[in-house]
Amino acid sequence: MKRLLALLLASALALSLAACGGKSSNISMDNFEGAFLLIDQDWAFTYTEGDGGSSFGLSEELLSLPFTVEGTADKKQMLKQAVVTLEGTPEDYFQDVTALSIQQDIDNARSVPIGRLATDFAISAVIIGLLDRSDEEVMQSAPNDRINLVLSAIDGPQTLDGWTYTIDLTGRMLTITVEYTG
Amino acid sequence: MKKISALILAAALVFSLAACGSGEGSASGPDEESSTTLVSDGSGENTPTQPPDGSEAAPSQSSDGETPAQSPEIGGEAPVQPSGAGFAENPDLKVVAAFMYDGNIYAVTENVGSKPILNYSIAYITFDNNGFVTTTDPDGYEHGRDEAANIMPGAKHIAGWFESTGSCAAAVIRSVDYADGTSWEASQLNQWAEQTRSSFQVEEYKAGIAALKEIAPQAESNEYAVLSGVYMSHGNQFSTSSDLHFTVQNTSEQGITRVTVYVLEFDANGFPVSVSPYDTYCLNGHQTGGTVNLAAGQSGDYSSGLFLNGSTTQIKAVISTIDFQDGTIWENPYIYEWILANNSSY
Numbered sequence: 001m002k003r004l005l006a007l008l009l010a011s012a013l014a015l016s017l018a019a020c021g022g023k024s025s026n027i028s029m030d031n032f033e034g035a036f037l038l039i040d041q042d043w044a045f046t047y048t049e050g051d052g053g054s055s056f057g058l059s060e061e062l063l064s065l066p067f068t069v070e071g072t073a074d075k076k077q078m079l080k081q082a083v084v085t086l087e088g089t090p091e092d093y094f095q096d097v098t099a100l101s102i103q104q105d106i107d108n109a110r111s112v113p114i115g116r117l118a119t120d121f122a123i124s125a126v127i128i129g130l131l132d133r134s135d136e137e138v139m140q141s142a143p144n145d146r147i148n149l150v151l152s153a154i155d156g157p158q159t160l161d162g163w164t165y166t167i168d169l170t171g172r173m174l175t176i177t178v179e180y181t182g
Numbered sequence: 183m184k185k186i187s188a189l190i191l192a193a194a195l196v197f198s199l200a201a202c203g204s205g206e207g208s209a210s211g212p213d214e215e216s217s218t219t220l221v222s223d224g225s226g227e228n229t230p231t232q233p234p235d236g237s238e239a240a241p242s243q244s245s246d247g248e249t250p251a252q253s254p255e256i257g258g259e260a261p262v263q264p265s266g267a268g269f270a271e272n273p274d275l276k277v278v279a280a281f282m283y284d285g286n287i288y289a290v291t292e293n294v295g296s297k298p299i300l301n302y303s304i305a306y307i308t309f310d311n312n313g314f315v316t317t318t319d320p321d322g323y324e325h326g327r328d329e330a331a332n333i334m335p336g337a338k339h340i341a342g343w344f345e346s347t348g349s350c351a352a353a354v355i356r357s358v359d360y361a362d363g364t365s366w367e368a369s370q371l372n373q374w375a376e377q378t379r380s381s382f383q384v385e386e387y388k389a390g391i392a393a394l395k396e397i398a399p400q401a402e403s404n405e406y407a408v409l410s411g412v413y414m415s416h417g418n419q420f421s422t423s424s425d426l427h428f429t430v431q432n433t434s435e436q437g438i439t440r441v442t443v444y445v446l447e448f449d450a451n452g453f454p455v456s457v458s459p460y461d462t463y464c465l466n467g468h469q470t471g472g473t474v475n476l477a478a479g480q481s482g483d484y485s486s487g488l489f490l491n492g493s494t495t496q497i498k499a500v501i502s503t504i505d506f507q508d509g510t511i512w513e514n515p516y517i518y519e520w521i522l523a524n525n526s527s528y
Contacts, residue, residue, distance in 0.1 A: 038419040063487045109421040109488045111459055117488075121420055 024078040025162065025180035026132050029056065032079045035129030036069060039121050045069070053080065062086060063118040081179040082129075086122045088115040089174035094154045094167075099144035119174060123150065126176050130163050268370030272355040275302055278338060279394070279522060280353035282308060283464065287326070288342040289353045290518040293333040298361035303327035305356040305371050308348030313384045316348035322375035325356050340463070340518055350387050352378045394523040401500050401520035406434040406512055407441060407476075411483065412499045414490050422492030428499065430474055431481035437507030442471035444502040444517060447494040452528035455494045463518070464525035469502060496528045 033045045036058065045056040054077070058069040071082030093116060102120045105112045112120075127142035127150055149158055153167040159181065166177040274295025281288050289304050305323045308316045317324055326343035333339045354374055358366040368374075411429035418425070426445065432438045447455040447466045454466035462468050470486040490497065500520055504512040514520075 040417045041419070042417060106420050109423045110457070110491070121418070124420060 023182055024074055024076050025080065027079040027130055027163075027180075029073050029077045029079055031132070032082065032129040035125045035131075038128065039125055053077075062121060063114045065115065065118045067118070067122065079130075079180065081177070082126075084122060084126055084174075084176040084178075086118055086174040087172060089119045089169055089172050090115045091169070091172060093119055093174075094151065094169060097151055099142075099147035099151070102147060103144075115172070122174065122176070123147070126150070126165075126178060130161070130178060132161075269368065269373040272358055272366055272368065274360075274366075275299055275333070275355045275358050277304065277353045277355060279390075279518060280304075280306060280351040281522065282349050282351050285347070286342045286344055287351050287353070288340060288463070289326075289351075290338060290340045291331075291333065291355070292338045293335050296335050298335065299331065299333045299358055300361050301327065301329050301357075301359040302331055302333075303356040304353045305368070305374070306351050306353040307375060307378055307382075309350040309352070309382055309384070311349050311384065313350075313382055315379050315382075317379075318347075322372060322379060327357075336515075337513070338515055338518065350382075350384060352382060354378075391523065394519045397516060398520040398523035401514050401516035404501065404504075404512070404514065406504050406506075407431060407438060407501055408433055408481075409443060409499060409501050412497065414494065414497060418488060421488055423488035424490040424492065424494065426470060426486040426489040426497070426499075427483065428485075429481055429483050430476065430501075432476035432478055434504075434506070435478050437478065438474055438476045438504055439507055440472060440503075440505035441474050441501060442469050442503040443499050444469050444514075444521070445489070446498040446521070446525055447491055448496040448498075448528035449493050450495045452496065454525060454527070455491045457491055463521050467521055467525055471503075498524055498528070 029045070029047075033056075036043055036045075039062060040060065043058060043060055045058050048055045048057075053072060053074040055072050056070070058067075060067050065086060065088035067087075068085045069082060072080045074080055090113070102124065105117055105120045106124070109117055124142055124147075127146055131142065131146075146160065149160055150165050150167075152158055153165040153176075154169065157164050157166045159165070162180055162182050164179050164181045166179075168175045168177075274293060274297065276292050276294055278290040278292045280290070287306055287308065289306070291302065291304075293299050303325055305325045306317075307323050310316050326341075328339075328341040331339050331341065354368070354371075356368050356371060360366075408431040409428060410431065411427065413427050414424045415427060416422075416424045428443060430438075430441050444462075444467060446464070447457055449455050454464070456465050457468045458465075460468040470489050472484075474482055474484065476482055500514065500517065502514050502517050506512070
């Protein structure tokens, strides 16, 4: 009898999860958006509510270079996927970039070419945005091992903590795509 | 007998001294001068460069026997002038100011004549903070040439030369090539050098700086555009650097396409903040700006991200250049005086 009850409960749970369309990510929109406010505290995502959740967007200039963030969140305002673009990334950016070089660039911001610095900021914001910062700690730099793994996504998709990172650089247009794959 | 001989010798000595007395420059005749300078062949000339910065700055000393070295607008006390009869200053190109920073000498020149000037060279002498000469050239002065300076009548120009020692400088025009094909070369420069080396006073430098402060405010306004709303903010939390914000209003009668703003940075105590490697003309000064596209009467707000050093809490700024829609460019005629007078403290 108990076994039957357990089976019924388990199947009910499975059905409810299926009805919800899958497991939510661990990244809230506040968490994700907050990382981009590190670049400019005056920025703000615009949200459009839909049936299955919401879509969001940001279109600004990052050090005078065109910069966009677009994506979707579920009904619980948890991030599902996002696409970040930056126009002006140096074509050779990924040839020698490392977590250390990004930090050095940011520390010496005024002596770094704008395209390179803006790319450093964009990548840092994406990585920090996908860190579970439930302790609400203000984090201004991402862990080095995480940065290096994400940078390697230029050679092919990389998965970390249930998120799949894809990076494309065509000409000087950088596109970073992140998607929660569970 | 011995007494008479002594008297005769003494009289002869007095006579010979009297004969030399009025001829101060007689030991250095034209032959000597022509062997030391004048020909602008480029060899041994230093290369003009974009200047870094200038903590030590003062108007130069130069001479024509009567005219102060600084252009009359700068005012202030006239420096000591060489009195050699053979040396005469160029009537068209004046050294407005000469200053040292970080092993370089910079000279600001002004074309006060009516003919465009293509090339020129200066002679200069450097001194330490105690007023002692640091120039070791056997001629008594060093020289630098500025090719393709292309200075229009009424315009000012700045150029720098590497590898100079000392902390103060005196400079004078050594040669000029005019656009009409004629040239001018200084004669008896050794007289200028001798007099300048012997009469240089550090205190006069300080007086020169005080004089610059009187004229410098003229750099802060012009009839073509108004700079206002200059402030800084720290919006990017990744970086310690701050953003610069400013407003430009076009008060001219035609469109303005570009504006350049020169900014000096200071810390909370009013000390200069280094902006290396972008320092231009002084330790704490550099430029920003770009396309504004302002129609006549229009104004716009602009910002320069991460332009300011993280230690900077106070700034001074002036418009340095304006590009008009018709292709002409206005250059702030008092920018160098403003920089020299304002860079050392807030």
